[in-house]
Amino acid sequence: MKTNNRLAAAKCYEKIGGLFYYQAAYSQALDNYFKADKLFRAENAQLNIAINLNKIGETYYHGRQYKAAEKIFLQSLNIYKSLKNIHGIAQTYGFIGQTYEKTNARDKGVKYQQLALREYEKTNDKSGLAKIYENLGSLHEDKLELDTALKYFTLALELDKAGNNRIAQIEVINNIGDVYRKSGRYKQSLIYTHQAANLAKELNDQYQLGSAYRDLSKAFNLLNRNDSAYYYSEAGRNIFLEIYTQDNEKQMALLQTLFEIEQKDNAITRFENEKITNRVIAIAAGVIAVLIALLGYAIISRQRLKIKNEQKLHEQSQLNLKGELELKSKELTSHTLHLIQKNQLLEELKNKLNAIVKDDKRDQRKELKQLLSLISMNHNQDRNWEDFRIVFEQVHEDFFDSVKKHSSHLNSSDMRLLALLKMNLSSADIATMLGISQDSLRISRYRLRKKLNLPEGENLGAFVQNL
Numbered sequence: 128m129k130t131n132n133r134l135a136a137a138k139c140y141e142k143i144g145g146l147f148y149y150q151a152a153y154s155q156a157l158d159n160y161f162k163a164d165k166l167f168r169a170e171n172a173q174l175n176i177a178i179n180l181n182k183i184g185e186t187y188y189h190g191r192q193y194k195a196a197e198k199i200f201l202q203s204l205n206i207y208k209s210l211k212n213i214h215g216i217a218q219t220y221g222f223i224g225q226t227y228e229k230t231n232a233r234d235k236g237v238k239y240q241q242l243a244l245r246e247y248e249k250t251n252d253k254s255g256l257a258k259i260y261e262n263l264g265s266l267h268e269d270k271l272e273l274d275t276a277l278k279y280f281t282l283a284l285e286l287d288k289a290g291n292n293r294i295a296q297i298e299v300i301n302n303i304g305d306v307y308r309k310s311g312r313y314k315q316s317l318i319y320t321h322q323a324a325n326l327a328k329e330l331n332d333q334y335q336l337g338s339a340y341r342d343l344s345k346a347f348n349l350l351n352r353n354d355s356a357y358y359y360s361e362a363g364r365n366i367f368l369e370i371y372t373q374d375n376e377k378q379m380a381l382l383q384t385l386f387e388i389e390q391k392d393n394a395i396t397r398f399e400n401e402k403i404t405n406r407v408i409a410i411a412a413g414v415i416a417v418l419i420a421l422l423g424y425a426i427i428s429r430q431r432l433k434i435k436n437e438q439k440l441h442e443q444s445q446l447n448l449k450g451e452l453e454l455k456s457k458e459l460t461s462h463t464l465h466l467i468q469k470n471q472l473l474e475e476l477k478n479k480l481n482a483i484v485k486d487d488k489r490d491q492r493k494e495l496k497q498l499l500s501l502i503s504m505n506h507n508q509d510r511n512w513e514d515f516r517i518v519f520e521q522v523h524e525d526f527f528d529s530v531k532k533h534s535s536h537l538n539s540s541d542m543r544l545l546a547l548l549k550m551n552l553s554s555a556d557i558a559t560m561l562g563i564s565q566d567s568l569r570i571s572r573y574r575l576r577k578k579l580n581l582p583e584g585e586n587l588g589a590f591v592q593n594l
Contacts, residue, residue, distance in 0.1 A: 134175075137166035141179055148182070150381050151374065153190040157183065177206040177215055184222055188229070197226045214255070217246030221259055228266055236266050257286035261299055268306060277306045297326050297335040301342060308346050316346045337366035473562060512543065519546050529594045534578045541575055548591040 128136050144159035160183045167175045180203035187196035200223045207215035224239035240263045247255040264279035280303045287295045304319035324339035340363030347356035483494060520527065523546075530537065530545055537545075540561075547557045558568045576587055 133166045134170050134172060137163040137170070137172070137175065137179075140166065141175075141182070144182065144186075147381075148186055148189075150377055151189075152378070152381055153186050155385065156186050160186065173206055173210055174212065174215075177203045177210070177212070177219075180206070181215075181219060181222060184226075188222070188226060191229075193226050193230050197223065200226065213246050213249055214252065217243045217250075217252070217255055217259075220246060221255075221262060224262060224266075228262075228269070233266055233270055237263065240266065253286045253290050254292065257283045257290070257292070257295060257299075260286065261295075261302070264299075264302060264306075268302070268309070271309075273306050273310045277303065277310075280306065293326065293330060294332065297323050297330065297332055297339075300326065301335065301339055304339075304342055304346075308342065308349070313346050313350050317343065320346060333366055333370055337363045337370065339363075340366065474559070516542075516546070519549075523549060526594060534580065536578050540571070541578065544571055544575060545591055548588055549594070551588070551592070 140159045140163035144156045144163065147153070147156035147159065160179055163179050164176065164183070167179060180199050184196045184199035184203065187193070187199060200219055204216065204219040204223070207219055220239045220243035224236045224243060227233070227236035227239060240259055244256065244259045244263070247259060260279045260283035264276045264283060267273075267276035267279065280299055284296060284299045284303065287293075287299060300319050301323035304316045304323060307313070307319060308316035320339050320342045324336055324343065327333075327336035327339055340359045344356045344358075344360035344363060347353070347359060479494075526546075526549060527542060530542070543561065544557070547560060552560075554565055554568055558565045561568065561571075563571070572587055579587075579590070581587065581590060
């Protein structure tokens with residue numbers, strides 16, 4: 128097929144079909160014969176077409192599809208006639224006659240066998256003549272024309288002996304025994320049937336041996352020799368049972384082989400498809416690579432200029448960011464200082480209020496007004512802790528999110544303490560901003576360490592600076 132030698136490929140399909148045919152795998156045989164037919168027709172090989180059609184017809188015949196077989200045989204006959212091939216015409220007439228015999232159209236069967244006989248006589252084909260004589264004998268036997276049947280079987284046997292065709296002799300001798308049995312001449316029947324059985328044994332033809340045993344059983348039964356009849360009946364049955372078992376085993380082995388062949392064919396098909404796919408991918412990859420190279424060459428020069436411009440913009444952006452960060456840091460420092468001053472003021476107020484409380488003077492109205500004035504002045508400058516947090520997050524992005532990953536139990540006071548630690552303020556400034564004593568600050572730091580699960584010995588300030 129790869130070299131487009133269709134005639135040789137057709138002959139291969141025909142031989143594969145024959146292998147299946149002889150194993151009674153008729154479906155697979157037909158599949159290959161029809162593949163051969165298609166290729167033979169493509170080459171207009173008329174003789175090969177006719178030969179292959181007869182094989183298709185025989186396959187239908189043994190598959191008991193007699194109408195299909197008849198149709199195919201008639202196609203073959205027309206081709207042989209157009210080629211004036213006498214042997215092919217004679218053989219096909221014989222096949223058609225056998226097909227009519229199976230459909231009980233015995234008169235038509237006799238007609239076509241007589242036509243086959245005349246064609247074989249033209250070429251003096253003794254093997255072909257013997258087969259047609261046997262077919263005619265079977266047809267006349269079916270019509271109970273036993274003397275005529277015996278005549279044709281005897282002629283077939285003489286030709287088979289002349290041609291030393293011992294296999295063909297078995298069936299003919301057995302048929303002669305059948306005719307004698309059906310005509311009531313049982314002793315002559317036994318002589319021929321025993322002869323057929325002995326020859327079948329010698330040639331190891333189990334099917335013909337089983338047939339001979341079956342006919343011997345019938346003859347002995349008619350002679351009322353029932354022991355012998357039973358013996359040969361059982362012997363024949365055992366042979367056919369063994370043949371049936373062997374055929375089943377062959378069929379199973381054939382199916383297994385077909386399955387394995389199909390698997391291998393599928394694997395080969397997948398491999399071939401993968402090769403084609405890989406080849407296409409490789410070609411496509413090559414084309415893409417060339418396109419990429421061309422595009423890259425065109426783009427690189429433009430990208431260089433773009434990169435330079437982006438570098439300049441990046442540098443300017445970095446300068447702006449740096450300036451903004453410095454501004455935010457100053458703002459944060461300002462907020463921090465303001466909070467410190469506020470808390471210092473609150474501490475001062477607390478001290479003065481304590482002094483007033485301790486003083487027994489009744490006229491304290493003037494001093495209280497002064498304190499209220501001082502608080503009001505400080506209130507206008509206070510942006511509170513929320514403003515501080517907003518500015519702090521702008522300087523230290525994601526700081527609070529990082530802290531929350533270490534503990535989910537932190538409150539707002541803890542967050543304030545962590546922010547002040549991040550600014551690296553002194554303990555005194557932190558205590559002032561939070562409005563607590565340094566002892567309270569130490570306790571707050573201790574609790575914060577516990578919430579953060581810091582191991583003993585690890586510095587809290589260092590931990591916060593690394594966040």
